[in-house]
Amino acid sequence: MNSATQTLLTSLRTTVSNIRANKQTFLISVMTIAISVGILGLFLIIFFNLNALLTSWNQQVQLVVYLKNDISPSEKSDLKDIFKSNSKIQSMEEVSKEKAWEEFKLTQKNSVGLELDLGFNPLPDSYKIRFKASENRSRHISEFAGQLQKNRGVESVEYGEKWIDRFEKFMIFCQLFLLGVGVLLSLGLILIISNTIRLSIYSRQDEIELMLLIGATPSFVKIPFIFEGILQGLAGSFVSLGFMGAVYSYLKTEFRPSIDSLARGMELQFISQPFLLMLVGLSILIGFVASYISTYQYMQVLNKR
Amino acid sequence: MNSATQTLLTSLRTTVSNIRANKQTFLISVMTIAISVGILGLFLIIFFNLNALLTSWNQQVQLVVYLKNDISPSEKSDLKDIFKSNSKIQSMEEVSKEKAWEEFKLTQKNSVGLELDLGFNPLPDSYKIRFKASENRSRHISEFAGQLQKNRGVESVEYGEKWIDRFEKFMIFCQLFLLGVGVLLSLGLILIISNTIRLSIYSRQDEIELMLLIGATPSFVKIPFIFEGILQGLAGSFVSLGFMGAVYSYLKTEFRPSIDSLARGMELQFISQPFLLMLVGLSILIGFVASYISTYQYMQVLNKR
């Protein structure tokens, strides 16, 4: 057994006995980390589900291109070529004026409750175009619409409905706001965790001092504290992810009907795996950094004497 | 000067000198409280503004009652009486079939881009009814609509638009969810704060022990710690409310355009005064309770010997 593994083993043993000797402060730190990670996790869940909802509603945005009555077949095929060359288009549906009129009459009947029967069809032929989901899809749609508008065969272009536009604005606002809140939240919770770890190390200054006095190397002093911090981070994040898993599955079963009514086919999302790992990693990192800085700072104070 | 005020003065003096002697732990506790109150405050801001938004959009819900073409004047005045007797109705507007047709043609032209000119008017007369804001307004509207539907002079009834219904569901879901999150958040942060205070008292056990040994009464020991806890709560909440005030006015100026586009006339709300007071009160209460329990528990341990 070489010296490095020996040191590691001793440190691990020291860590375990330290934790046993300071159960209360250890548990308090773990609890603080668990709560903080839990808050961040819930926040992520909210954020992701809001995003998923937005995406699912966004799917419904479509572009309707009404054609002039006197459009020539060559103009029509030009138009189709434009559609085909646009890589962001997902599907395209040709709607004849007859079909459109039937649909229109049906919706009028359902909503206003009166039957239109004019004896002639005032509507033109049209194309219904759906776009692939992407970051800046709605901007792309409006640009593409502007382009089409200039096309000679196109009577008019209609896209989205007012509410989707408004709703999208609201969602983007929400996203921005939540992003800001999330950053603040993370910073705040990181501060809280590192303060707790700092306090718990603070109450063990005498121990650090003594270890140095009886000939411990700086790393021998630091490593068990750092291991402890890492363990706190690990334990804290595991506790809270377990708890969140429970909350998640509860919400999922409890709220399924309302979720279905909001967005059919949308699943209530848990934190996605990369973010799950990120949370665990983050809390380990905080445990590490906070304990490292605290011991380091305190040892600096001691060395200045 | 009687004995009680003397004790109070001594306690205050002791509190101040304690704080001076333990600046670091005091500041850490204040910081933790400030962050926690800040998180709760931000949460409240989000919650209230979401509510305000919901209310402002909800204003737009209206009931349209289409009349039969052959409605008799007495049936019409019966209908008006029904409207008048419903205390939840805010305003009622009579829309003649001519006006309705003009409007319809206009929107058709704007959206589809084609002019309808049928030579006759297929639409009926109608009433547009707005309701006062109330808890269960939308349920009330749908009930009232069901009632009207049975009326002989009524051709059909239309209320809301699909998106408002769907959006309302979403909002209620959000509200419920946020309420749950808020409760969890509060509990978690209360735990964190009391743990921090507990840790900071933990590092002063020797002080408590000594005070008792040299003849301090239990209350003489407890009161300065409790004052300190209260002060921490007060300072923490003030710091964070100050910070939140800044964030608020920043957001208010920065996001005014997007807010206006979301809901005209809606103000971005800060935490309302009662909740502001509640936050300050809560953090004082936590400071009080946490320090009280920690000193009490530790003194119990000492007394058991």
Next chain:
Amino acid sequence: MIQLFNVIKNYGSGKPALDDVSIKIEKGEFVFLTGPSGAGKTTILKILFGWEHYEEGQVLVQGINVGRLDAGNIHTLRRSMGVIFQDYKLLPNKTVFENVAFAQEVTNRDRKKIKFKTWEALKNVGLTPKKDSFPAQLSGGEQQRVAIARAMVNTPPIILADEPTGNLDQEISSEILKLFEEINRNGATIVFATHSQEILKPGKHRVIVLNRGKVVSS
């Protein structure tokens, strides 16, 4: 007047720390308590100021039955005593002056006199030049003298001193001893636990010898 009747104290494991101890100390007496390390000297003092319970027997201090006191009124007993702890128990965050003044604040003394009395107590133990130092900035003997000053500052009727000269040189020790004797002359009862043969040698005061929790001679 201090009385212990057949007191048995057992810390849990092993032999009892005090095994059927009976001691009677008159008001105004000066008594040395001695015996080897672990004999039970500190334990007796701890019982006298109500810091440790005892399993059997009776303890009376100035007519108070110590065993009957609880957390709510034990301070009445403790206020009649000045205690010098074997490990000093100074507050690390307070200066020498504040440590001594604090003992008076705790017992709600008149504010105006605190400063004066603190000053006087520090002069008695020769620490006025160190009044603004923190305990960590003092030598062992200086810390011990702060503890002595703190115990004396309230002029209590009883002084319990646990090895108060263990870290002091002979010269200062005998000065401190003289100080105790003067306080004793003014009417205070003094119980003084010590190992030091030099302090015990003159034989001016009663010596109670303990060994393994029993009174060997009194």
Next chain:
Amino acid sequence: MIQLFNVIKNYGSGKPALDDVSIKIEKGEFVFLTGPSGAGKTTILKILFGWEHYEEGQVLVQGINVGRLDAGNIHTLRRSMGVIFQDYKLLPNKTVFENVAFAQEVTNRDRKKIKFKTWEALKNVGLTPKKDSFPAQLSGGEQQRVAIARAMVNTPPIILADEPTGNLDQEISSEILKLFEEINRNGATIVFATHSQEILKPGKHRVIVLNRGKVVSS
């Protein structure tokens, strides 16, 4: 070999704690350091194991220039020393056994020997029955003996003992003194700060007397 050349140590305010101190202690010597409270005994020991800096002069310990050491390598110096602190510095959360074993773990000793050596050191100071007690459960003298055991357990070439018998009765004191003398016979250098006339009286070893930061006699 320990050497101090014209060392001046000033803690900040007032007179220097050490004022131009020069001391030479040979390898394998047994030296008493004495002097009144606040003379500077502890300060000298602290400088020797690199716990306090000094403003002027030179300090050599086993050929190492102590002033040149920094946080990264000071442990090499400290591992050559066993230190008994005036205030013991035991870890309150570790038992007697763990406290003594810890001193070996810190210096990365062979695990298998730790148990045996701890046991032996506790036997030397007569504390085997208390091995599972925590420091707070020990009498003052017992705590002091734990500190002695911890300093000796690594059989260091130098032992710095700061008032190691202040809380021990005469009998145990002289036993401990014999223990130091035995260790000294086995080659260790011993610097023993004390006030006790009883310990100094036999006059078997060199005595360095300090007063107000100056060497009075050597």
